[in-house]
Amino acid sequence: RLSSGLRINSAKDDAAGQAIANRFTSNIKGLSQASRNANDGISIAQTTEGALNEINNNLQRVRELSVQAANGSNSGSDLKSIQDEIDQRLNEINRVAEQTDFNGKKVLSQDGQLTIQVGANDGETITIDLQKIDKTELGLDKLDVTKGIATTVSSGASVVGDVKIAAADFDNAKTTGGPAADKLSLTKDDKGNYFVKDVTATAKYYAATVDMTTGKISFDSDKDVTATAGTPPAVTTLSREVKSDGADLKADQSLVKYKDDKGKDLYAIQTLDKDGNATFKSVTFAAVGKTTEGTAVDLAANVDPLAKIDDALKTVDAFRSQLGAVQNRFESAITNLGNTVNNLSSARSRIEDSDYATEVSNMSRAQ
Template sequence: MKINNNIQALNAYRNLYQNQFKTSKNLEKLSSGLRINRAADDAAGLAISEKMRSQIRGLKQAERNALDGISLMQTSEGAMQEVHAMLQRMRELAVQASNDTNTEYDREQIQKEIDQLKLEIDSISDKTEFNTRKLLDGNSAVLSSITSTEDNAARIASLPIVMDARLQSGTYHLEVTNKKDVIHIVQPNAGLTDRENDIKFDASLVEGNPFYPQPFGEYTINVRNYSPNDQNALVQVIGPDGLPLDERSVRVGQEDGDIYNIGGLSIDTKKIIGAGTVKVSIEQQATFSIYRGEEPLEQNLITAGKTMTTKNGIVRHGGIEFQFHNDMKDTMEDSGETVDRAISTFSITNNSLAFQIGPNTNQQVMIDIPRMDIVTLGIEEVDVTTHDGANKAIYQLDRAINNISEARSKLGATQNRMEHTINNLQITHENLTASESRIRDADMALEMTEFTRNNILNQSATAMLAQANQLPQGVLQLLQ
């Protein structure tokens, strides 16, 4: 028997300490609801769950960002809706003014309302805001510019329209090679059937041709008043915009007949053998490449060359829309050969809005909202005080209405996309939260079971420690 070292008491104390430590852990987990309260509880699990927490909070904020983005787009689209309504009213007035039952005085009164509507369109463009940010004044648009005609060797007819708001600001180059006209007689009639020789753009006059440069698209040729005896007919040419270009009375059906230039088209009238309506599509086929940087070098190529045919003179490539007109200036004056490589240089200024719709870097949706004033819409010069002006105004307003429709459609499509984004964020948030819970949260039932077991062990160990402390007293019996 020993009294200096009570091994049984030390053993009971060690077990009691361990049980108390485990009980303390149980109490901590039960009171916090977490399985991991500090790194020592599970170092790897803590690191994983903290990354998940970052994602979870980012997802929740991204969802709120997407909702705010939808609110901004709805504000813009609502303003465009009102512009749309005013353009429809202006078109209605233009149709009214084009009727010659109106006197000059009547048309002046109609013009007054149109002028007021134009002022209101500019006002809406300048004053529409969301959270003090102006929306329709061009500050949220992607703009393009061509500095000079010398920089436009590819003969882009109008400023490039950026379709992809992700394109960066900077200098761009469009390379056009292997250009050729593609002629297709959609509706043959009156003997005009040969797409290679019967109808094509007239190249005899460039500078003096009043129809130069001509738009690509579908032309209508009406052959009327055909007289087989006199061998003549009235030929009218209507442009792709639906407006009459020219009409002439010409000799037809004769072997020695001429090829006439009517409305900018070269028409082989000796092929005409009757009256009828001919529709011919004239487009341009070429290989298009896009470069970004100071020079159109191979290392700056961002969109590889692709051979495409325009549609109504328009081609979309690399997220940019280009419009072309027929331009015979591409022929070199000294040799008469067609220039094979033509390059236009233009710049892009990207002011588009970035909506952060994900928890991580660069998880954004870029939105550009075009300027909606009367200059951009092309209706600044709308004047219905004459019959011709009113007739032209109908076409101008049709184009403006189409531009507004395209802008609203793009915003509507993006809103639908954002709604799907929100649904995906909510699902991801739910699943990631469940994953983080499995790592970090305590199983309360299990912890309570452990706590009960450890609590009983604590009581048992305390009792045994008391018994062990009594054991050395047996030595006193030997000392009596």
């Protein structure tokens, strides 16, 4: 006992005491490891929050650029330069989210949970909630501050006046607004072929293809298919079959007018995406009735860009707050684990450690 410092060196010395001390040893070792686990949990949370801080910095810059873009003094080239930096910042957010990891675990690239064992027994855990944070999840994947300015300016003249498609199957469609000579009416014959009617005294018709995926109306030729007013002629079969209930052209849809960087009026057809949000596809017409090559423009992305960025910042702030709270929880757990280990160690010592004064006295009497 004097050489080992232990009162209980084998079960025969104190069977019950040996069993109790052994359980204490098991708990002490488990709690010591749990304390190290909790420190790992803090490291994970700190790593994640550090990445979120960089994402926050990029979002702050994107918001600053969006405020700059909202100023009416910017030219089209100015807005494009601003948009280029915004795109780079958003791409950097994606890179940070994709590449941030702790010990091989991606902490920002997908939703999930990490369970940290902070006790010596089953179920004694703390969970770190992780979430995917990229420009798509933040609702900024279509952020565009160029206000719908087309990247290419068509050579043809845009339709003057608001063209309104007023029939679900495009039969007997009509237009409203604008000078009569410039109105166009989209309709379809009994064979399912589409054509555009020039609403003038001569009422000329032009064979047309309606592309539901792009929202573009293309004319098959420069020349009208009839020179007289009256019943539309039979139009040759178009190169593509188009259903009238497609996602892009529906009843009572209006062409929305906007301006390019030179002040020219352009038009876009309003559509709905899969989530029911309004988007717009650009469409232009030449004076002779032939579609010119244009660029699809998503005008919906320009609606309240600052509000969208503020929402993204709120999402990041909420996530950071959650990580800060769980760090504090881990620190509290570590403190409690340390206290428990100290108390259990003292209790074990009282059971199995030798009392040197008593043992020396007993040895002296025995000699």
